[in-house]
Each structure stands twice: as structure tokens, then as C-alpha cells.
Amino acid sequence: MKNRPIGIFDSGIGGLTVAKEIIRLLPHESIIYIGDTARVPYGTRSNEIIAKFGIQLTDFLLKRNVKCLVVACNTISAVALEEIEKISKVPVLGVIKPAVSEALNTTKNKKIGVIGTYATINSRAYEKEIKKQNPDVEICSTGCPLFVPLAEEGFSDHPAAGLVAKDYLGSVKSSGADTLILGCTHYPILSGIVKKIMGPEVSLIDSAGPTAKQLQELLKARNLLADNRDPSYEFFVTDAPKRVLQVAGRFFGDTINGRLKKVSLD
Amino acid sequence: MKNRPIGIFDSGIGGLTVAKEIIRLLPHESIIYIGDTARVPYGTRSNEIIAKFGIQLTDFLLKRNVKCLVVACNTISAVALEEIEKISKVPVLGVIKPAVSEALNTTKNKKIGVIGTYATINSRAYEKEIKKQNPDVEICSTGCPLFVPLAEEGFSDHPAAGLVAKDYLGSVKSSGADTLILGCTHYPILSGIVKKIMGPEVSLIDSAGPTAKQLQELLKARNLLADNRDPSYEFFVTDAPKRVLQVAGRFFGDTINGRLKKVSLD
Secondary structure (H helix, E strand, O other): OOOOOEEEEEOOOOOHHHHHHHHHHOOOOOEEEEEOOOOOOOOOOOHHHHHHHHHHHHHHHHOOOOOEEEEOOHHHHHHHHHHHHHHOOOOEEEOHHHHHHHHHHHOOOOEEEEEEOHHHHHHOHHHHHHHHHOOOOEEEEEEOOOHHHHHHOOOOOOHHHHHHHHHHHHHHHHOOOOEEEEEOOOHHHHHHHHHHHHOOOOEEEEOHHHHHHHHHHHHHHOOOOOOOOOOOEEEEEOOOOHHHHHHHHHHHOHHHOOOEEEOOOO | OOOOOEEEEEOOOOOHHHHHHHHHHOOOOOEEEEEOOOOOOOOOOOHHHHHHHHHHHHHHHHOOOOOEEEEOOHHHHHHHHHHHHHHOOOOEEEOHHHHHHHHHHHOOOOEEEEEEOHHHHHHOHHHHHHHHHOOOOEEEEEEOOOHHHHHHOOOOOOHHHHHHHHHHHHHHHHOOOOEEEEEOOOHHHHHHHHHHHHOOOOEEEEOHHHHHHHHHHHHHHOOOOOOOOOOOEEEEEOOOOHHHHHHHHHHHOHHHOOOEEEOOOO
16 A cells, blocks of 8 residues: 555646655655646636546546545645545645645744635635634735746746736735745746745745645655655646646656656546 | 527637627627637647647537537637538638738738747648738748736736737847737737837737628628527636636626526536
């Protein structure tokens, strides 16, 4: 059981940043990753459709006998985690709880900002999780839908991205938050610009590291840590135009090249 | 036969601009529109997936007994028109041929620029159609993938959109083209900014008007013009979050509100 692979999924390839962090922290673990590149992005869609697509991704991985599931997508974690837990016989870890724990360990003035897709922000999933862990924290959250295309198109250092970020981050900056959760796997690509606007005193929290750490704890607690000497990595996407390969390299490193296999979910 | 509806489809709701123009020019025609909002955008996907989705949209309309099909999406028209024609028993009209005819009627210096999604530009469909109609025309084309999210997020007059447009349009501007085809249904929303960069002497060509005109000619030639006194309009989408309703209003007018019905294609 313990040497079965970890299943990781995302609406696209942003979740590769989480996969990378898991591989780094847990080098004996085998991994199966799937990104729904034929239907990405999810962040502007309805909760109903996000849940439907999320369940299809879950089914894909459960059929491949994974020992646990990592929902490496803030939007799916925010909207459909409960539904996924209902159909999964193996443990499920989303990215929201780990990011919130990290943010609560980081904030000093108990003011936390959250940025994400429309679906993530509208779900209030981050707010609910923060309040659950600490009801005394003030929260300011805002949607930044253009950050994903800006990151994917290689505009992360472009002056246009700076102008967009300045617009989006106005309310979060004036809230006085000392900690900002980057609630979308694409946003770390824009952390340079976000940091510049928020100022050096604001800590940016990204899900990848905290999720890998919580996964390690979860596997340890359940005696599920692998001891594979030669772990296997499989990466699936539902569509693989050239562009996806390029962006995947930006998120994971060039070792991903030629390793993305195409599958169909419908 | 002639009073059966016209079927119009798009990857999303940008094609509503074409539907609007058809309704304006042909007020006796009934219309069924479908936009694949659960899987939009198509412009960054592979030709294979675009064709697959395009065929599903075609099937949806053919089952509803349309008398003809309008592919109101540049990406699907560029990549999958032939495949759609193969399975359709009724006439099929894409948006590329009408836009090209209009551009050729407009250009004086025989230099035409084309902007569109990655899939549209990489297909070279506009270049092939221009060369077919007039081999002596010089063409400069370039992908503008961020224009769709900028238009959908209401950033069309934002300084960030100006900076992005300046980057994208550099090569087309320096080519000396006197006519620029806006090869994506979303781009007319950004025509203010595009015009400012290209200069007042450059004519912008948008598919909606020319497509409605060619549709009128096609229906007339085949004796298929309707004489409905009370034409019906049906609008389907595959996902309908609030945001889609807002953007649909931006493309079609507020009369669309409450008229979008949700269906599933898979």
C-alpha cells in the first residue's frame, strides 16, 4: 500500500509547482499527476461545473490505485473538496488548509490578505478555514483573474502586469495585512510584482511548500510513507499543444519535456 | 425548410456579436445559438481538441434541425471548418472568408494585418484565404492571446491593455498594413486601443457584419430566406456562472439576461 503512488491533480499545469515540491520533500514517493488542460481555466466557471470536472479527475486517479489524493488547485479545493472526499476511499489533501496554517504561523498583526480566482474568492473557502483555525483574524480577499493569463503568457515582469496588479491589490494593501496568501498555483510566478506593490514587510504565502509538508505529516501519521528506491513519475494532460509544454517547463523545469502523456476524460 | 432556425455556435459568448448582427440584418430569421462556456477559451488548445469540441457543437445544432450553420468563432473556423462541413448536411459558413472579402475590398496598398488567437494564427487560415482570393497581397499576422481575458475582465480601456496591445501590434504596425483583420470575436471590444496604436489611417475589419452579409447572400441564393413574422431566439451555454451573464450583456446587450439556457455536451 505505502509504495503506491500519490495522485495529484489540477485544472491545468499550475499544480506542477505542488508536484515539484512534493518530489523534493519526499524523494521516495511515486507520483501520478493529471492536469485538465483541455478545459482549463476553472476559476471563472460555476461551482457545479468545477465539481463535475473535479470528480472526473478524481475518478481518473482512483482507478490508478493511488494511496492518497492531493488537490493541487485552489479553485477545486475551494469549491469541491467535500464532494471529492465523499467519493474517495483514500485520504484527500487540498491546498487551502496548508496555506492557511502557514499564514497563521506567519502573521503578527492578525491581518491576512487572500487573492485567488473568482470561484475561489466567491466560495469564501479561505475565510472559513482561517476563521475555523483562528476566529480573531481579520481577512481581506480579492479576485485577480487576469493573473493566470499574464503568468501563462510570460507577462509576469511586464509593466502591464504591474498596472493590473496595482488595481487588484489596492484593497488588500490598504487593509494593512502583513501576510498575503497567493491562493492560486499560478500566482507565485507573479510574486516579484506582487511583492513590489505590497512592500517588503508583507509575507507572501504560496501553497506548494506547506501542502508538501502537510502531506508528509499525513502520510507519516497513517504509516503510508514510501521507501521506493526508484520512484516513478507519470504526468497526464487532457490536451497537449506546444504551448502547454512550454508553460509546463516554466512551472516544473525542463525535465518535464516529452513526459506529458495525453488522455481523455470524457 | 426556409423557416427553420439558423444555427450559430462559438467557443463562448463572443459569437453573440455575430448573432446580434444576423438578427439585425435578417429580422425574420429564427436563431439557435450555443456557446461552450464550460470549456472556453479554445484559442490556446490543440487543433485536435478544437475539432472535437467543434464537432460536438455542430451535432448539438444539427439535432435541432437548423437550416444552416454559422461558425461564429475564428478559432473553430480556422482549424475545423472542413471537418464540420464533412459531417453537415446543411450549408456551413465560417467567419474567415467574409472577413477576408471585406478586407480585400478595403485595402488600398494591398497590405493586410491579421490578429487572432494562437490557434487561429498558427493555422494560417487567414493567410491561405487571402492568397486564394488575391495572391498579390502582403500579409503580416500575429497572436494576441491576452486580448480575450482583457476584454472579458472589462480591462479594454485600461492602461494595461494599451501596453499589451503596443507589444502585440508592433510587427503589424511596422508592416505598413492599411487594413487590420480583428480575427477573434472578442477583439472589437478592444478596437479603441487598437485604433489608437495602429493610427486613424488603418481600417479595422471585424467579422460580424461581413458574416451576416454573406449569410444573407447564401440564404438568398439557396432560396432559404425566412419569412417568420414571429422569429424565435434560443441561446444555450454549457456553463452559466454570473460572470458569463455579465459578459454576455457586454457582447449582446442586456436583452440576453435570463435567456441563456444551460445544456451539457458531454
